[in-house]
Amino acid sequence: MADLFADDIPATPRDEPREDAPLADRLRPRTLADVVGQEHLTGPEGAIGRMVAAGRLSSMILWGPPGTGKTSTARLLADAVGMRFAAVSAVFSGVADLKKAFAEAEVAARAGQRTLLFVDEIHRFNRAQQDGFLPFVERGTVTLVGATTENPSFALNAALLSRAQVLILHRLDADALGALLDKAEALEGPLPLDADAREALIASADGDGRFLLNQAETLYAAKIAEKLDPAGLGQFLQRRMAVYDKDRDGHYNLISALHKSLRGSDPQAALYYLARMLTAGEEPLYVLRRLVRFASEDVGLADPQALVQCLAAKDAYEFLGSPEGELAIVQACLYLATAPKSNAAYMAFKSSFRSAKETGSLSPPANILNAPTKLMKDIGYGKDYAYDHDAPDGFSGDNYWPEEMDPQTYYAPVERGFEREILKRIDWWNRKRAERREQ
Structure with a gap:
């Protein structure tokens, strides 16, 4: 049964409760x-x-x-x-x-x-x-x-x-909570509820057996003559807020669910988890920070406007406050959920930073180094630099990598959204570089 009463722990499990016990x-x-x-x-x-x-x-x-x-x-x-x-x-x-x-x-x-x-x-x-x-x-x-x-x-x-x-231990489902009410009614008699109100009472417990039985005891104590429907039950009992600690596990579970729903392009589920967080008292600016991060991590250049939308939502919320500004958060959430997805920028970020740590302090090729002094010019800084704007098509195809390092591919755009256009540009530049090497 439920952990119905952890606050006062008797000295032995064999103690029988008093007749007037809860x-x-x-x-x-x-x-x-x-x-x-x-x-x-x-x-x-x-x-x-x-x-x-x-x-x-x-x-x-x-x-x-x-x-x-x-x-x-x-x-x-x-x-x-x-x-x-x-x-x-x-x-x-x-x-x-x-x-x-x-x-x-x-x-x-x-x-x-x-x-x-x-x-x-x-x-x-x-x-x-x-x-x-x-x-x-x-x-x-x-x-x-x-x-x-x-x-x-x-x-x-x-x-x-x-x-x-x-x-x-799992939160108690409707069947388990229903079994608890059956035990209560076997001991105290039928609850003054119709079938729909009984279901509403179970739903209000949010998986907590102790809370459910405490609510049932309140109903018994009131000695209500007529059966209550859900509306009457709602007026009589104050509905319990869902469990949500902003610095604890529920917090991280819901933000993870929101992030995964956005990534999976499910705007309906994303709105549900967003609403769960905000109605439970989550700080809206925290949610906005997570949406801004998502815009770069999971949408990226597939839709460059995603980041703009999120930052605009942040500005709108700071300007309007709650509750008016929360609509801008909803708009940003919907934009992200329905945007084309790409983590290419995120993967490029991770791989390029890893490469930078591994290669240490390799010097760029001398031809792309500035030469503000005569000495620097004498040792080859800037020599034979190809100025791209003077090249046909505005592209020289020069090599910009350290001599000790082969060219790398960190950013691999996907065939979705705006990145499809970026992919075309990169493919064109790659062909031009190959032509230059053959000359």
């Missing part, structure tokens, strides 16, 4: 089989299911959105394999609490009792505190089960990650 606590699962929505982990073929069947746990990090079952799963794991359960929260605990937990685990180990140490919000411990877990995990004093809503790759240090298996 609905979410009273519906906390009693076995791993009761956990909904995470069967890919808890089922017979899942990582947790296999460890429980073997009767031995390895240290693990449970990574998932709020309300998906992290705390409940950890508590039930200890019961399933007969381990002592201890818990700390990185929000409320300090070094003294950790030392006490480790000391108690060592005493239990000497008595032959293994300890599962559950650390909620483990990413909130700093790097030094995270390092403090290592010797106790390595010696087997504790089996560490950490819970985090943040990407472990960024939030946890490498040494800790190398000693723990990362298990990903």
Whole structure:
């Protein structure tokens, strides 16, 4: 079931909730089989299911959105394999609490009792505190089960990650959330909702089981006589905003989705992810910076106006502000999504910079060097330089590469958009160079 209640962790998983406890606590699962929505982990073929069947746990990090079952799963794991359960929260605990937990685990180990140490919000411990877990995990004093809503790759240090298996809990889908409501109704009676309102309530939870049950409890407490439709439910309950932390994982997931949708020329999906970000409170200038980057990286010279459009959108937004200026951001987004795509400039940038680092300080050929002094002229600077404007067709076909280096091809325009015309020009210049070499 869902990780319905990670804030206050009881001392033992066997504690029964009080009769007046919140609905979410009273519906906390009693076995791993009761956990909904995470069967890919808890089922017979899942990582947790296999460890429980073997009767031995390895240290693990449970990574998932709020309300998906992290705390409940950890508590039930200890019961399933007969381990002592201890818990700390990185929000409320300090070094003294950790030392006490480790000391108690060592005493239990000497008595032959293994300890599962559950650390909620483990990413909130700093790097030094995270390092403090290592010797106790390595010696087997504790089996560490950490819970985090943040990407472990960024939030946890490498040494800790190398000693723990990362298990990903999914946000609860509509079926899993529906199963939670079924359990609530079996305990408390039918909810005052028609079928459409029930679906709307599930959708409003955004994958968070704890939130869903808290909303259901609010409905029960109100003792509403008539069934509500979606409009009535919307008036009664304040809809929860989608989870989105501007400096965290959701932020990077959505900007990645926007970028990929633009690259894939899907204006509808691109608008959806743009709207997701802006309605969640993302800084519009951040989005504009990403669009400007996209204009050069993924459109480039296939449509040189793409960069102009994005910079114009930035100016328009700064001039108008929100919400009027957000229309200019939408326009830039649509322009990029529907523009011909080319990463030729981006690839040329990477390969030319790599080449520059590899070749060091090779001197350009002497004929294209300026010679402002007599000495420089005497040693050959500028000698036999071919002035292109004096050549037929305004093109000399001269060699501009260092003598120690063969000519390279960094920029390879594609047969799309304006780059098709650039490709024609380059092909013409290449033919002229070949003719000059044959003369």
